[in-house]
Amino acid sequence: MAETISIRDGIFNDWHTLWDIFREVVEKVAADFHPEQDEPVLEIRMPELLKVIELLARDLRYSLSENIPGSHILTVNDVLRGKRLAAHGKAIYQLYRIISIGVDPISAAIRELRGLAAEKVWDASLKEVERWLLAAYVKKIGYYAIELYSGHLVLEDQQFLEHITQASRRDLAELRKQAARVQEEPLRILVLGQVKAGKSSLINVLFGETKALVDVVPLTSRVHPYLLERDGIKKAIILDTAGYDDPNNPHRPWREAEQEILHTDLIMLVCSALTAARASDRHMLQDLQQLFSDQHRESPPPVIVVLTHIDRLRPIREWSPPYNIQQPENPKARMILDAMTAVAEDLNVSLEHVIPVSLKADHEYNIEEGLIPALLQTLDETRRLQYLRCLRDYKTEEYWQQLWTQSKNAGRIIVQFGTRWLQKE
Known part of the structure; x- marks a missing residue:
């Protein structure tokens, strides 16, 4: 027109x-x-x-x-x-x-x-x-x-x-619920290591008080959870496991902890700088890879290797921290760097993820300066794993909740239908 x-x-x-x-x-x-x-x-x-x-x-x-x-x-x-x-x-x-x-x-x-x-x-x-x-x-x-x-x-x-459609409002509500759940969910940090590597001492130093008993005889026979709250880490659950010492079967002592490992966001592997035998640690990491593969999960959580007993490296009588391990200027610093390099190569991990510490009572070293910052550096990756973990758990609960709702609805339909049928009669 x-x-x-x-x-x-x-x-x-x-x-x-x-x-x-x-x-x-x-x-x-x-x-x-x-x-x-x-x-x-x-x-x-x-x-x-x-x-x-x-x-x-x-x-x-x-x-x-x-x-x-x-x-x-x-x-x-x-x-x-x-x-x-x-x-x-x-x-x-x-x-x-x-x-x-x-x-x-x-x-x-x-x-x-x-x-x-x-x-x-x-x-x-x-x-x-x-x-x-x-x-x-x-x-x-x-x-x-x-x-x-x-x-x-x-x-x-x-x-x-x-304007937001009803379907979008429903989805947004679910997403907010999931986000709130992730925010409330603490990080789960699993502590693994050989017998006498210093796991219990590490936990006590992290908390600043005695949480795990320290003895020459390994006392941890199962998983012990501890709640950790400190600067930079809003809330974390530290999971202490039994030590292992059999290089041919390192996973046997913590077989019962497999479910805890699958629900872990970060792993702290405690290794003693005085122990050259790393076969059990290496087998343990390989076993972790296999465990996650069998469960059709992504790769295992990030691993931070905590290298303990560095104060007892040669020269034994020398101990005057701090030490510059990037540019070592004395024999002690060079020995610490050599031990870190050896562990990183033996376990096939990044040298940046090997943190040397001293857990000696009243002479703790590189906890606040090195270990805590290293943990915080992994937060992006651990938060992602935490979200996926919560999402899987949420989906499981959602599945059963939806099935229950459907069953109730089906029951109401049957009841209502039966009532109408009786009224017709």
């Missing part, structure tokens, strides 16, 4: 014609969307009608401001005054044309011919502009009419943009 509508002179000064075009477009659109109604044009809600008027007025304001020079300066009175001046100016110009013919006929004739040609070009251009304006007028009316009668018109744009 916008392309086929005819243009006649003065159409934009004829408000009746423009209104007829407006009504024709609206009636056609209304009939397409409500063909079953006798008065399809009336199938409109008043708030939506006012919204269309608001949108049309807004578009007119934008078009006027962007396309009419000086529209932001001129007042309505200026426009009316300009129309009156234009009318007087046209009469004065006609008088000038008549007088100029008598004074200089040749120049007047040339001017009239030029003006006639320019007027024809102007008229042709004006026709194209009028055709474009009328087509735009019809298209704009049609667009808003379609929005109006199709039911797609949005009354409050901001509310629409902020």
Whole structure:
């Protein structure tokens, strides 16, 4: 319709014609969307009608401001005054044309011919502009009419943009519940190591008090949990396990801890710098890899190797920390670095994850300065594992909860159906 509508002179000064075009477009659109109604044009809600008027007025304001020079300066009175001046100016110009013919006929004739040609070009251009304006007028009316009668018109744009569907609200609630669960869930740190490697002493140093009994005889026969809260670590559960010493079967003492390992976010492997035999530690790490593979889990949690008893490395009588192990300047520092390098190579771990410490009573070293920062460096990875662990646990609970809900719903349906059947009888 916008392309086929005819243009006649003065159409934009004829408000009746423009209104007829407006009504024709609206009636056609209304009939397409409500063909079953006798008065399809009336199938409109008043708030939506006012919204269309608001949108049309807004578009007119934008078009006027962007396309009419000086529209932001001129007042309505200026426009009316300009129309009156234009009318007087046209009469004065006609008088000038008549007088100029008598004074200089040749120049007047040339001017009239030029003006006639320019007027024809102007008229042709004006026709194209009028055709474009009328087509735009019809298209704009049609667009808003379609929005109006199709039911797609949005009354409050901001509310629409902020609207969240019921399904999305339900999903967001579930995600918030999971996120809150992860935030409340403490990190789970598993402590492993050979017999007499210093696991219990390490736990006591971490807590600053006696938590695990220290003895020459290994006392940890099962997993012992301890709750740790300190700077940088909001909440963590330290899981102490039994020590192992059989290089041919290192996993036997902590076989019962497999479920704890599968629910662990970080592993601290305690190794003594005085022990060169690392076969049991190496077998233990390999066994961890196999355990996670058998359970179809991702790779095991990050491993921090805590290298203990460095104060008893040669030269034994020398102990004056701190030591610069990156650029060792004395025999003790070089021995510590050599022990770290040997452990990293034997266990195939990064040298950065081997932290040398001294757990000697009242002479603890590199706990606050080295071990705690190393633990914090792994938080990104451990938090990811923690989230996955919580998600798996949450999904398990969700499965049984959903099954229970479905069973209850099925029971209600049966009861309601039976009640209706009895009532019919």
